[in-house]
Amino acid sequence: MNEDDRQREAREALERVARDSETLGTSSMARTGRRVSDHFLGRDAEGAGEGGTTDPAEVWGRRIGRALSAAGVIVLTYWLGQTLRWW
Numbered sequence: 001m002n003e004d005d006r007q008r009e010a011r012e013a014l015e016r017v018a019r020d021s022e023t024l025g026t027s028s029m030a031r032t033g034r035r036v037s038d039h040f041l042g043r044d045a046e047g048a049g050e051g052g053t054t055d056p057a058e059v060w061g062r063r064i065g066r067a068l069s070a071a072g073v074i075v076l077t078y079w080l081g082q083t084l085r086w087w
Helices: 002-022 029-039 057-082
Strands: none
Touching: 002 029
C-alpha cells in the first residue's frame, strides 16, 4: 500500500467519523434549522449567477417571495381553522 492510498483511507475514515457522530451543534434538528434559515434568507442564490456572481436583486426577490409565501400559509391555516371551527 503506497502513501497516497493510506492518506485517502485515512481521509475517508475521518469523514465517516465526522458524518456519523452527532454532537449537540451538529444534530439533525440543528442542521434542519440551519437549512430552513438559509432557505428563507436566500443563501441558495449566492453564487448562482454567471461566473459565480450574486445578483442582490435576485437574493432580495427570493427573500421577499419566501416571506410572503410563509405569511400566506399562516393566513390560510388560520382561515381554514376558522372555517372548520377548530378555534
